[in-house]
Amino acid sequence: MIKIGIIGVGTVGESVVKILQKNRDIISARAGKEIVVVKGAVRNLNKKRDVDIALTDNPYEITDDPGIDVVVELMGGVDEAYDVVKRALKNKKAVVTANKALLAYHRYELQNLAEDIPFEFEASVAGGIPIIKALREGLSANHIEAIKGIMNGTCNFILTKMAKEGVDFEPVLKEAQELGYAEADPTFDVEGYDAAHKLLILASIAYGIDAKPEDILIEGIKEISSLDFAFASEFGYAIKLLAIAKKRANQVELRVHPVLISKDEMIAKVDGVMNGISVIGDFVGETMYYGPGAGGDATASAVVSNLIDIARGGKCSPMLGFKRPLESGMTLASNDEIRVKYYLRVAVQDRPGILAKIAQLFGEHQISIESMLQKPKTKNTANLLLSTHECLEKDIQKALNELKNQDFIEEKPFMMRIEEN
Known part of the structure; x- marks a missing residue:
């Protein structure tokens, strides 16, 4: 006994x-x-x-x-x-x-x-998803190339409802609270910290990285609007809060934030309060784990x-699943060196030449615009919904800091990353 x-x-x-x-x-x-x-x-x-x-x-x-x-x-x-x-x-x-x-x-x-x-x-x-056992045992023969996870059911429920019903964040959050999917104080979930804690655990098993929440990029979903889902739908994307680990040579990116991701990807089809985790191994390829991520x-x-x-007498010693360092010299990548495409929502005065000014400002930071939608905001203002070609995080952040101070900007620009690989 x-x-x-x-x-x-x-x-x-x-x-x-x-x-x-x-x-x-x-x-x-x-x-x-x-x-x-x-x-x-x-x-x-x-x-x-x-x-x-x-x-x-x-x-x-x-x-x-x-x-x-x-x-x-x-x-x-x-x-x-x-x-x-x-x-x-x-x-x-x-x-x-x-x-x-x-x-x-x-x-x-x-x-x-x-x-x-x-x-x-x-x-x-x-x-209830056995992802620890999968990483620690089932995939132990592989170098883990990437992990992408929907690891917070509260956020996934909110984003799914926003996508399907065309509504904004606050009323859906209230509904999630009424249904018991969100806490009275939802900060830990909707700001991404819950998913970040889980990502750090998986990253230790996959890469031997000893990072703390304060060391990685964490962003939440509170600023996402129905306009962002309109852009996503137009260009074939879903919007999800993803916890992402990516191996880049001898470095590992660790980040949690909302992303636009192709609707064709398996993880984009994980809706409601469910969780889903994609793991890519160098020999096994992509494996997908789906199920309830919370609940008693x-x-x-x-x-x-x-x-x-x-x-049964079974044990994994040590607990994180490796007896010697997994790979020599693996370090945490700088957030500044993240390279992806970006989506921007920019509220501007509706007058000629504004898009050209934005394109010029971006060009000065080695950023080019890939696609655009324009949505009326008021009689004299408009929302520009833009996506960029791949660029560095440090460059987009510099461009955003300059952009928000331009005289034609009506409110602080909003940015999300586009995850394509």
């Missing part, structure tokens, strides 16, 4: 207990042992829980209990969770976590501390999968 202690018996924790109880026979058959939750830690003992297990409000009763074999950390947060998980590992207990924020900041410290102790975290990225049952399914692995 494997005895489990759960720290954080909320939606996911309750679902873990229910899965282990409801599917006990098949789980025991697959694991070779019975897996039983013997205790849970919660912040509020007075709150009713839909589980029948012993509860405590002291997480260290679980980390220090000699009768508990595996600690499941579902409390969330960074600092307190880090202390709790360190204590569990120092007590030689296996750990399973769904905490993406914890791993975004402390995955390498925890790997060093865990050494040969099983430390599993499938549920930290894309809920989907996340708990991944947690229980890790518990079964541990019960």
